[in-house]
Each structure stands twice: as C-alpha cells, then as structure tokens.
Amino acid sequence: MRIWSVSNQKGGVGKTTSVVSLGGLLAAQGKRVLLVDLDPHGSLTSYFGQDPDGLERSLYHLFFEKRWRNVDYIRETLQPTSMDNVSLLPATTSLATLERQVSGQDGMGLVLARSLAQLWDDYDYAILDTPPILGVLLVNALAACQQLVIPTQTEFLALKGLERMVHTLKMVMTSQKRQLPYCIVPTLFDRRTSASLTSLKEMRRTYKESLWDEAIPVDTRLRDASFKGVFPHQLDPESRGVRAYKHLLASLDREEP
Amino acid sequence: MTANNDILLGYFDSLLTPEPTESFVDQDSLSNMLAAVTDAPMADVYVAPLMSDTIATGFRLIPLMTPPTTTIMTTALSLTMTFELLSLAAKLGRGRIKTHVMVACAGVIADG
Structure with a gap:
C-alpha cells in the first residue's frame, strides 16, 4: 500500500477536492483505493453522502481500546x-474532541499508521484528507504517509500557511528521524x-525544488462533482480540473521511490 | 532553536513515541513465524510472506523474510520495542527468524 497525505494547515485550499480527484483517477486505473477522512x-x-453527525463508527473509534x-x-x-474499488474510512464530528481526550498519552500519533498496517494488502493506495490545524490528527497523517501533497491556494495568505506546513513537516521529520x-x-x-500570478511566482521562487511545475485551475466542474457526490x-x-489532476497524478507516480 | 520549536518538538515526540508498556509482538507470533519457515527452502523464505509478514510498529513494518536494513529498522522500531524483541528472540531456538530479529535489533541499537 502506498500512503499519501494531502495536508495544509490552511483551510479552503482544495485538500478534499485533491483527495477525491486523485483517488478517483487511481481507481479508474484499476487501483484499490482507501480514502481516509481525518477532518472533524x-x-x-x-x-x-454520509453524515458525520450520524455515523455509528468512524476513525474516532480507532483511537480507543486499541481496536x-x-x-x-x-x-x-x-x-x-x-x-x-474505492472505500472511505469516515470521520465523525467527535474527532474534534480527540485532542483533549488523548492529551498526554504517548504514541497517539501512531494510531492511524497501525490501523492502515492492518489493511496493508487490501488496498494499493490510501489517501488521507487532513484537518487544517496542527494537532493529533495531522500528526497521525504525517506519521503514516510516505508522500505528502500540500495543496496551496494561489493567493497571498496561503503562502503563510504553506510556510507553517513545511515547518511542521520538518519538525515531524526530526522527531521521526526520517525524510x-x-x-x-x-x-x-x-x-x-494578479493575485494568482504573483503568488505562483513567489512559490516558484521560494519552493522551487518541491513545487509541482503546473497548477490546478479554478474549475466549477470540480464543485459540481462534489454536489452530485x-x-x-x-x-x-x-x-480542465480533471486534466490537471491527471498530470499531477502522473507527476506523483514518477516521484515514487 | 526557539522556545516555540522546543514546545512543538516535545509535542511531536510525545505523540510519536510508542507507550513503553505496549507490546506489539508476542511469543505466539514469533513462534508461528518460526514454524512457518522450519521446513521451507531458503528461496521460499525470501519470497513468501510469513504470517502477516510484518511486525507492527507503525508504518511499513519489518518484512521478516527480507534481510533487514538499518534504515528501515530505524524508522520502524523504537528502542523500547527493540529490547522487547530481543528478550523474545532470546527464547527462540536457532534459526533464520532469530537471526533476522537479532540483526534488526542490532541495527536499531547501533543507529540509536
């Protein structure tokens, strides 16, 4: 199983859209895909079409009783x-209480990795959708994944979020002693x-080596798809959006070790 | 390093360090692995998975049928688990599984 995390500590940058688009395209290639919702x-x-307030079971329950x-x-x-060939490990709003409940318990950043290890042979890919906040859920995603995708909206404020995300990543890598x-x-x-053009130029200047050399365009068809589920x-x-995500997928596949 | 970074790093270390009391490998697991390879020719041992083929610690675990590398061990094992593994391996009879576990543990200790 390959595990990709789609993360950014800023909201509204296209994380969920990226997860769904990449997961769907992988599945269209015949891959078995697991999508994981870590966002409360x-x-x-x-x-x-699932209700995060009404589900009996979710990722939340995996954090307790060593299930x-x-x-x-x-x-x-x-x-x-x-x-x-795509399954969903859903979230419930109870995930929002996790930080308080697991506070001070060692090893709670490894729960997702261990859970996914149980499904290692069931799926070819797991793609993680993370909350836009630094906490136990984001740390779980970073600890579990082998590749991090950081969607970043092409606007000025998003650059600050990107800077924060890269900083967090570097600290987690230090803690885990891995790249x-x-x-x-x-x-x-x-x-x-001009906001899009300027911020893209700034991204290219600051993060040249880690930046994908294309961009996901604004595309109302992506929003239409979410409406229809x-x-x-x-x-x-x-x-245009799907074509861009196809290019991104090809690029990520090329970079796979 | 700033005080803010110190706080964050402490937070990450806490979340990413397995509980000392947790046990991920038990005697039965190792015994079953040993039983699975006793009569197998060496070539099969390196191809066929043994049991779940992994020791669960976190991410991509240790494929027991392949020669372990220091890099994988370092990311997959904590020192706590290493010593736990060593104490279990000591109870096993001579064999490839025992050798692999000992080598894996030595890699972690040497690196740590």
Missing part, C-alpha cells in the same frame, strides 16, 4: 463510494488575477 468537519465523508488491532473492526467501519518527500501543488489558480472524472473526464 467531515467534508470528505459528506462528499459521499486498531482488530482488522475486522476496521473493515466494518469502512463505507462505500460511487466506485466499487518525507513532499510536493507543493498550486490550486485554485486563475490566470486572470461522484468523482470529478465520472462527471466530466475532460474538464
């Missing part, structure tokens, strides 16, 4: 999506605005 807001969970050891429990927690490859992905790019390529395989 449950955007990814809602995307596929991550029981692979059957984890499998029974998974939810279907609009593609047969984690990361790819910065400019998103919501609108070539008609289907993967973007299922709605419109030739839309």
Whole structure:
C-alpha cells in the first residue's frame, strides 16, 4: 500500500477536492483505493453522502481500546463510494474532541499508521484528507504517509500557511528521524488575477525544488462533482480540473521511490 | 532553536513515541513465524510472506523474510520495542527468524 497525505494547515485550499480527484483517477486505473477522512468537519465523508453527525463508527473509534488491532473492526467501519474499488474510512464530528481526550498519552500519533498496517494488502493506495490545524490528527497523517501533497491556494495568505506546513513537516521529520518527500501543488489558480500570478511566482521562487511545475485551475466542474457526490472524472473526464489532476497524478507516480 | 520549536518538538515526540508498556509482538507470533519457515527452502523464505509478514510498529513494518536494513529498522522500531524483541528472540531456538530479529535489533541499537 502506498500512503499519501494531502495536508495544509490552511483551510479552503482544495485538500478534499485533491483527495477525491486523485483517488478517483487511481481507481479508474484499476487501483484499490482507501480514502481516509481525518477532518472533524467531515467534508470528505459528506462528499459521499454520509453524515458525520450520524455515523455509528468512524476513525474516532480507532483511537480507543486499541481496536486498531482488530482488522475486522476496521473493515466494518469502512463505507462505500460511487466506485466499487474505492472505500472511505469516515470521520465523525467527535474527532474534534480527540485532542483533549488523548492529551498526554504517548504514541497517539501512531494510531492511524497501525490501523492502515492492518489493511496493508487490501488496498494499493490510501489517501488521507487532513484537518487544517496542527494537532493529533495531522500528526497521525504525517506519521503514516510516505508522500505528502500540500495543496496551496494561489493567493497571498496561503503562502503563510504553506510556510507553517513545511515547518511542521520538518519538525515531524526530526522527531521521526526520517525524510518525507513532499510536493507543493498550486490550486485554485486563475490566470486572470494578479493575485494568482504573483503568488505562483513567489512559490516558484521560494519552493522551487518541491513545487509541482503546473497548477490546478479554478474549475466549477470540480464543485459540481462534489454536489452530485461522484468523482470529478465520472462527471466530466475532460474538464480542465480533471486534466490537471491527471498530470499531477502522473507527476506523483514518477516521484515514487 | 526557539522556545516555540522546543514546545512543538516535545509535542511531536510525545505523540510519536510508542507507550513503553505496549507490546506489539508476542511469543505466539514469533513462534508461528518460526514454524512457518522450519521446513521451507531458503528461496521460499525470501519470497513468501510469513504470517502477516510484518511486525507492527507503525508504518511499513519489518518484512521478516527480507534481510533487514538499518534504515528501515530505524524508522520502524523504537528502542523500547527493540529490547522487547530481543528478550523474545532470546527464547527462540536457532534459526533464520532469530537471526533476522537479532540483526534488526542490532541495527536499531547501533543507529540509536
């Protein structure tokens, strides 16, 4: 199983859209894909028609009573999506209380990694959608993944969030004594605005080596897909957004060790 | 390093350090692995998975059927688990599993 985390400590940068788009395209290639929602807001969970306030089981429950050891429990927690070979490990809003509940307990940053280890042979890829805040859930994602994708909106304020995210990543790598490859992905790019052009230029200047050399454009078809609860390529395989995500996927695949 | 970084690093270390009391490998697991390879030719041992083929610690665990490397061990094992493993391996009879575990542990201790 390959594990990618899609993370940024700033919200509204296209994390969930990136998770769904990349996951759908991998599944279209015949890969078995697991999407994991670590965000208490449950955007990814809602995307596929599940209610983050109403689910009986979610990622939340794996943090307690060491249930991550029981692979059957984890499998029974998974939810279907609009593609047969894509499953969802959903979030519930109770995840928002996790920080307080696990505070001070050593090793709580490794729960997701251990849970995914139980599903190692069930899936080819796991893609993690993380909350836009530094906490136990984001640390779990960074500890579990082998590749980090950092979507970054092409606007000035997003650059500060990117700086913070890279700083967090470096500290987690120091703590874990390992290197984690990361790819910065400019998103919501609108070539008609100077804000997009200027911030993209700044990203290229500051993060040249880790920056994807294209950008995900603003595309209303991506929003339409979320409204219908289907993967973007299922709605419109030739839309600008889907084509950009295909390029991104090819680029990420090339960088795989 | 700033005070803010110190606080954050302490937070990450706490979250990413396994509880000392946790046990991820038990005697049965190692015994089963040993039983699985006793009569197998060497070539098969390096191809076929043994049990779950891993020792769970976190991310990509230790493929027991492949020669371990220091790099993998360093990311996969904590010192606590290393000593736990060593104490279990000491109870096993001579064999490839025992050798692999000992080598893996030596890699972690040498690196740590």
